Amino acid sequence: MTARRIALIVPLVMFLGFVALAVYRMGAPQQRVIVSKMVGKAVPAMDLVGMDELHPGLNDGDLRQGTVTLVNLFASWCAPCRVEAPQLKALADKGVVIHGIAVRDTPENITAFLKDHGDPFRRIGMDPNSKAVLNLGASGLPETFLVDGKGIIRKQYIGQIRPEQVTEILKDIEEAKGS
Numbered sequence: 162m163t164a165r166r167i168a169l170i171v172p173l174v175m176f177l178g179f180v181a182l183a184v185y186r187m188g189a190p191q192q193r194v195i196v197s198k199m200v201g202k203a204v205p206a207m208d209l210v211g212m213d214e215l216h217p218g219l220n221d222g223d224l225r226q227g228t229v230t231l232v233n234l235f236a237s238w239c240a241p242c243r244v245e246a247p248q249l250k251a252l253a254d255k256g257v258v259i260h261g262i263a264v265r266d267t268p269e270n271i272t273a274f275l276k277d278h279g280d281p282f283r284r285i286g287m288d289p290n291s292k293a294v295l296n297l298g299a300s301g302l303p304e305t306f307l308v309d310g311k312g313i314i315r316k317q318y319i320g321q322i323r324p325e326q327v328t329e330i331l332k333d334i335e336e337a338k339g340s
Contacts, residue, residue: 197298197317204232204312205296209286212268219260219286225312229337230258231330232306233282234294236266237274239302245321246278252327253281257334261285262293264302309337 199205204221211218224230233249235242253259261282263271271285288294297306300319307316307330315337322330 199298199306199314200317202314204306204308204314205293207286207293207296209262209288209293212263212271212285212287216261216282216285219262219284221312223260223284224308225310227310228258229310229334230260230308231334232260232262232297232308234262234264234288234297234299234302234304236264236302237270238266239264241321242303243274243278245303245323246281248322248324248327249281250279252322252330255331257331258283262288264288264291264294307333307337309340313340315340 204224206221208220209218219232224232231249231252249259259281261284263285265288268287275282286293297304297314298317303321305318305322306314307318309315316333318326318330
């Protein structure tokens with residue numbers, strides 16, 4: 162093999178190896194429940210204005226009322242939030258209490274989103290400046306926190322909730338009821 166061919170083949174092989182690695186990593190399952198710095202700690206102080214008369218606001222005291230809840234961070238402009246909407250509705254239909262935090266959004270856009278994708282939320286707090294998102298240690302949208310009845314964060318689900326996670330989340334809720 163000539164030096165010229167080697168000079169052409171080596172970068173090509175390296176490039177193809179890089180592409181293969183990238184494709185492999187994209188297909189690998191990602192850890193969707195993480196142990197963040199907030200898991201095991203109390204929900205941080207918050208007092209979010211309600212979206213409308215049907216959806217009162219959300220404050221940290223609402224999460225210490227003795228009921229295990231899911232707190233879902235979402236927005237009408239978030240494509241993965243649309244994808245997870247049926248799973249949230251399925252959880253709500255099974256009696257799970259879900260509160261929403263609408264991030265950098267407007268009541269009008271959220272109303273249209275809920276009309277199109279269903280409304281699983283008992284309360285929706287508006288977070289126009291992402292202050293609650295930052296205090297919760299969230300990494301993006303959507304993100305969901307499992308909060309026990311004492312206001313302690315027990316789990317943090319990163320990204321959209323997939324259909325196969327619904328059963329797992331129901332089990333996590335039952336475990337949190339015992340804590």
